[in-house]
Amino acid sequence: MKPRRFMPSGPLRGTIRVPGDKSISHRSIMLGALAVGETRVTGLLEGEDVLSTAAAMRAMGASVERLGNGEWSVHGVGVGALLQPQNPLDMGNSGTSTRLLMGLVASHPITATFIGDASLSKRPMGRVIEPLSQMGAAFEASEGGRLPLTVRGALPAVPIEYRLPVASAQVKSALLLAGLNAPGITTVIEPVPTRDHSERMLRGFGADLSVEIAADGARVIRLVGEAELKPQTIEVPGDPSSAAFFIVAALVVPGSELTIQNVGLNPTRAGLIEVLRQMGGQIDEVDRREVGGEPVADLVVHHSALNGIEIDPAVVPSMVDEFPVLFVAAALAEGTTVTTGLEELRVKESDRISVMAAALAGAGARVTETEDGLTIEGSGGGPLRGTSNSRTKTHLDHRIAMSMAVAGLASRDGVEVDDTRPIATSFPMFEALLDGLSR
Ligand SMILES: O=C(O)C1=C[C@@H](OP(=O)(O)O)[C@@H](O)[C@H](O)C1
Numbered sequence: 001m002k003p004r005r006f007m008p009s010g011p012l013r014g015t016i017r018v019p020g021d022k023s024i025s026h027r028s029i030m031l032g033a034l035a036v037g038e039t040r041v042t043g044l045l046e047g048e049d050v051l052s053t054a055a056a057m058r059a060m061g062a063s064v065e066r067l068g069n070g071e072w073s074v075h076g077v078g079v080g081a082l083l084q085p086q087n088p089l090d091m092g093n094s095g096t097s098t099r100l101l102m103g104l105v106a107s108h109p110i111t112a113t114f115i116g117d118a119s120l121s122k123r124p125m126g127r128v129i130e131p132l133s134q135m136g137a138a139f140e141a142s143e144g145g146r147l148p149l150t151v152r153g154a155l156p157a158v159p160i161e162y163r164l165p166v167a168s169a170q171v172k173s174a175l176l177l178a179g180l181n182a183p184g185i186t187t188v189i190e191p192v193p194t195r196d197h198s199e200r201m202l203r204g205f206g207a208d209l210s211v212e213i214a215a216d217g218a219r220v221i222r223l224v225g226e227a228e229l230k231p232q233t234i235e236v237p238g239d240p241s242s243a244a245f246f247i248v249a250a251l252v253v254p255g256s257e258l259t260i261q262n263v264g265l266n267p268t269r270a271g272l273i274e275v276l277r278q279m280g281g282q283i284d285e286v287d288r289r290e291v292g293g294e295p296v297a298d299l300v301v302h303h304s305a306l307n308g309i310e311i312d313p314a315v316v317p318s319m320v321d322e323f324p325v326l327f328v329a330a331a332l333a334e335g336t337t338v339t340t341g342l343e344e345l346r347v348k349e350s351d352r353i354s355v356m357a358a359a360l361a362g363a364g365a366r367v368t369e370t371e372d373g374l375t376i377e378g379s380g381g382g383p384l385r386g387t388s389n390s391r392t393k394t395h396l397d398h399r400i401a402m403s404m405a406v407a408g409l410a411s412r413d414g415v416e417v418d419d420t421r422p423i424a425t426s427f428p429m430f431e432a433l434l435d436g437l438s439r
């Protein structure tokens, strides 16, 4: 454990750049490892989760090399040519690595065992086991479809049509990656849109993938299997989920005016910015452009008086990882914020509904937990006044640690976080960036 007290801060001013997008970084390595030839990546997130993906792709035959800061080279083996890993694949804390790689293994004639840390070992894998079994893969999982688990891939795998029962980009992506090596068309029907990086990047690597909107509004994604992927040069845009902590920090600390450069604004990821604007946050976009096939802008964030709102559950998939820090913004707003439709938050690195309820209550916020969300009475802009002996329990969850660090900046006496180590899974430079701004 590495505890730290995050102290109240003066205005956050200046210009920062957040690291590369985690979702796009994982996919750059995976797709690069399936292309024949060299894929070059710049701006790769060098967090522990992405490094778990890199190690796994090496164990399955690809060459994945770091050339410099965020600059990587991947020499792929080709779709269908992944090698049998010699040891269990250690996925660390990363749900994305686990679920997407289970999909890749499922359609190759190899067997792989997946292991992970205490947090990952509690997370449900049945959501990918079920459709990948339909494709012909066999699984031996721990109780309740959890890690450690072993996947025996099928050759040939059966291309299926599958309607997603949960809004999950990880399940969608696992099936599309499995479909890459299945003979025929794999169809994933997505009633509620989730992040579309897999679709964009598969197309970019030359896969035959189409998206059609059905009469009921669902997205129907069709991928032609036995694909040949062509190596790419990829510039990874900044991660909006990492920018989120600094966006909220600048909104809630009086006197702040912070520029965050190169933030990815893919509409399937940008829900938080829209919600914070509805709450009265001033977030300006400068120099909108395209980076790596994704919309990007620099954001200028001004301290703002925020108002509590009722958040439309339809926006949840576009900000699914941003709720912990949105709860912090709500705790500092004027009036009541109501969130619903957040069941998925209970199966992330921690149960983010109950863990944030406890953390914010300890920090002095007024919070009520419901089955599918939190209701928060804001402080009206005044600092959070927690009890001096309260300590946030992070439960191996990076986003809880970073959210409560932000709460500390806007508190009277600081907020104690029990363990800052999980931050390195997605944002190793977080504390250095924060310390450089808050003096
Ligand atoms: O596909 C991805 O890269 C991700 C999808 C989301 O998970 P779910 O698909 O489980 O919602 C998100 O929470 C995670 O951080 C990254």
Ligand SMILES: C=C(OP(=O)(O)O)C(=O)O
Binding pocket: 049, 093, 094, 095, 096, 097, 321, 348, 349, 399, 426
């Ligand atoms: C849920 C997350 O990641 P993963 O599912 O990859 O562990 C996250 O980063 O907030």
